[in-house]
Amino acid sequence: MIHHVKESAEGLEELRADCDQCFGLCCVALPFAKSADFALNKDSGTPCPNLQHDNKCGIHQNLREKGFKGCTVFDCFGAGQKVSQLTYKGLDWHKDKERAQEMFNVFPVMQQLQEMLYYLKEALNREETQSIKTDLQDRYETIESLTNMKPEALLLLDVQAHRSQVNDLLLCTSKLVRKGKNASKKKSISYLGAKLRKADLKGSDFRGTLLIAADLRDTDLRRCDWIGADLRDTNLSGADIRGSIFLTQIQVNAAKGNRKTKLPPHLKHPEHWM
Template identity: 50%
Template sequence: MSGNREPAAKLRADCANCFALCCVVPAFAVSADFAIDKPAGRACPNLRSDFRCGIHSELPRRGFTGCTVYDCFGAGQQISQVTFGGHDWRTAPHTAKSMFEAFPIMRGLHELLWYLTEALTLPQAHPLHGELGQALDETERHTRDSPDALKALDLATHRHEVSALLLRVSELVRAGVRRKPKDRRGADLIGADLRGADLRAANLRGAYLIGADLRGADLRGADVIGADFRDADLGGADLTGALFLIQSQLDAAKGDGATKVPPSLSRPTRWLSGPD
């Protein structure tokens, strides 16, 4: 249902131009996703002095699957090279606190830019293109803010306003389905047997699909913004035109060579190579 979308390169992570902020800023705890506890603001012990991961090629095997599915939407290089002008937190330690506070705000803004960019490619959303363009411009302006301005930004309110607009986009796009789409917004579908389910144009916003069996399911045109696909089996599923699907959702799921994904996203290599 959606057209091809090609988000700007700045919305894709460029780790070579980032000061490993995702390895420092977030906290994580021992779980299926992480092998160790790490408090917020402390560098992961696997982080090398050159801001590279010392176990990057072995992350799943070493118990760091959570690292492989994280996406900053390019916020890392924006903070590192633009907001802080290339001054890193190691050689300029006085920047650390401010940089670490700004990173999650920038990530939130870049995620919104990704969704707004996609929304503007949808012909069905043409009546809202003016509002979408304004929201995109406003969000982009915030990404150029100073560290202090970013810290003062009410990101929750801005996100709420953009989310409401994106919901209107979703409703316009999915209204073209002849039958009434299923509304499973925020539904608890953890471990659900959804093999072969007809979920075309369904509202799956924020749905919990952890470990769900979606083999052969039809998810064409479904709104999956914020849906949790961790360990969901998408073998043979059709996600063509799925609305607001992002790479990290695919990376967190299982799939195979028969899984159909939007052309702007990449099929995870492990879907073809098998588990690590």
């Protein structure tokens, strides 16, 4: 039996992208290849042709229709505004061409740090993690201090080492949250196109799992771990995902669903859901 879980979005809002406070870094720093997600090829450090002089996207309201679906499922976890306003103190890359490439290199490092902060904050918000709260808080403060470093120091960080330490705590969080019959082991690393409508999958471990185009309509997905799961075109219509851990807005945006889909309180129903 799944009991009521008190979920909190405290502190998560500041770990989301605020494009108004960013200099369009994701539109310049990151590369993408022509595919179902992007209408053209773009190299790292090259501005997207849709990026305007005011750092706004010229087709923001029509990204999916124009072939830029990939942009609608990306979130820098607040790295853009942090690099723009804190690391470089409001210095626009347009105005300092000599430091522009450094800024573009710093951005993906900051994005990874901010992502770790997001997951740690979510873990801290869960009542089930009381036994590891101190460790979570200590690690959160350590990673947060790294985000305040100067560009030169950020570029020298061993991000993978910090990720490994954070991951140990996230795994522990997952076990505490997912207690139940499906919590003991991962069943598969791939559910590509799987037909799982109305299945009872509560408490499952979907970490790093491929769920592309899987049918999870009306499925019980409460208290699942979704970190790193690929939900592109996964049908979540009518599914109950409340109480789950490490599900991001990016993943939700990539999936299909409807107004009957029950999401954790810190996540929103995408506009393209019916």
